[in-house]
Amino acid sequence: MPLDEPIILGIMAPLFQDVPEEASCFQLGDEEMSGTRRKPGAMAPYIAGLDSKLTAAGYTPGTRRGMLKIVGDVGRWLVVEQLSAADFDESRIPAFMEARATAGFTQKYYLRCFTVMIGLLREGGIVAPAPVAPVSALERVLADYRQWLVDEKDLADTTVLRYEKLARRFLQIGRPEGKLLDTATLSGVEVSAFILAESRRVSLGSARGRVAEMRSLLCYLYITERTSWDLTRCVPSVAGWRDAHLPVVLSVEQVEAMVASCDGSTSTGRRDLAILLLLARLGLRCIEVARLRLDDIDWRVGEITVRGKARRRDVMPLPVDVGQALANYLQQDRPASPCREVFITERAPRKPIRADLVGDVVRRAGRRAHCPEGRAHRLRHALATNMLAHGTPLRDISQVLRHRDLATTAIYAKVDIGSLREIAQDWPGQN
Known part of the structure; x- marks a missing residue:
């Protein structure tokens, strides 16, 4: 669902009822609000800041109402659980959604609904930074390679993604998921075998792309001293006549x-x-x-x-x-x-x-x-x-x-x- 559409489906009650009196910065016209105004509990101090952030990002009034509705639901749940806003991060989302479902609420939540709210709490130092997962040797090499493609080659994002996909497949040959190929012992035989296997399953144009991607990776491995010699010449060329086809031309x-x-x-x-x-x-x-x-x-x-x-x-x-x-x-x-x-x-x-x-x-x-x-x-x-x-x-x-x-x-x-x-x-x- 696009981010600027209402995130919570089936909301028929006054969506503004969760906003406290002091959050007067969130005014959406002269609509009168009926019913009892429910307080957003532990999230009350952050309503105004969240609304300002959403407004600056260009979110529509409907999306802002939906986001503030979620904030109010979370704040009241935190009070019931005797928790504070500092305790709410990604790990608490499943418990919150389960509690809402157990209580009989049918409103559907999406995980990305909570991204802006948790991000605001982290920016203010309320919630601790997200734990950093251990980075494997493979991911470190791929991250360095990605940065090299951007800094040294100035490639477009889509091109970088394509080059990275091939690098990930090649660097895991014969290894368990997430394990890195021993590039120090890499030989031309492995390079040629990989390219031949790739060429059998793709078109002529894509095979040529694989050759360019492979040569780029091998060049990077060599200049960063992850291989002892330059293996780019071991990549076989793709047979095919140059300019054998006429380009599709629009009149x-x-x-x-x-x-x-x-x-x-x-x-x-x-x-x-x-x-x-x-x-x-x-x-x-x-x-x-x-x-x-x-x-x-x-x-x-x-x-x-x-x-x-x-x-x-x-x-x-x-x-x-x-x-x-x-x-x-x-x-x-x-x-x-x-x-x-x-x-x-x-x-x-x-x-x-x-x-x-x-x-x-x-x-x-x-x-x-x-x-x-x-x-x-x-x-x-x-x-x-x-x-x-x-x-x-x-x-x-x-x-x-x-x-x-x-x-x-x-x-x-x-x-x-x-x-x-x-x-x-x-x-x-x-x-």
Whole structure:
């Protein structure tokens, strides 16, 4: 259930009745409250602070009422059990829920309902910090590897997760759950056998990804002296012709239909329009849209700084329609947030959007425009092919797409069938 929807189901009584008289900061209009006001017991001193925290995080009034209802229930239970707020942590949640069920209450609680409340008590030093579980040798290596991918390689969160999954599988080969492979005795035979096994169960493209992930892990193990020699060359390459397939290309009409499908009368539609135009006009990647910060937009000069792969910073011109869409979103719809990222989640807790949300925006636009092929990276392909069709040199296209290698851009030459026919030589023996 989304966090900004009511958390407790079936609450028909006045939800505000658990808030004490002194918690006047929680006012939700001029609704009159009937019935006897029940006191929140041991949690009374923390009602106002919790409400302020929920408000700052952007939670809706319904969610705030539901959370304060839980606080009151917990406070009264603590009084019955002769406990204080300092005694309530994650270990007490099952006993609280069991007591409520035994007493005949049918309200359904979710464990995440208690997260904000316990977090507030910990911030104030009321509840002791959560005990730190012992970290295994495997988890220590994975944590260090994860940090290395972020600090040294500047990889996106989704990429780091994918690399970490392969590392976890490989480092546990032939070991019980949670035990670490002895990397000091690691050999190329084990590396090759693992990659061959992985390649048998995945597609060609995924197998190539496994090779890149494996080489990254072996590089990390070597430079951190967990292996005595560099085993990256022991990873076999995946057989397959380079650029053997044509990229799926969206037409100009399809791209414009996806852009036009955004409802400019709603906040979500204006946000989606800004995201789609960044992808379609500038060829940004999903992670680059998610990373875009307020400081990256120079409104006076009309430029935008793109935070790309490997910590690259590229300055690009800001097209008029993209700038107008961004300005509309920032002025009318962006939720108040201390974060400097441009795009903030619409649902509480307010935080910067993730790269996968950008992909979701494009897929929804594709469905609205009856374009099932609509994907975020295909908007980037569409920009390149459209530039090529208008005679733009590949080198210029490479600069717009911020490719490191011109060979990466050369793939788009294959889709220009008309130009290829002009330069193609006759087949030997053909009249």
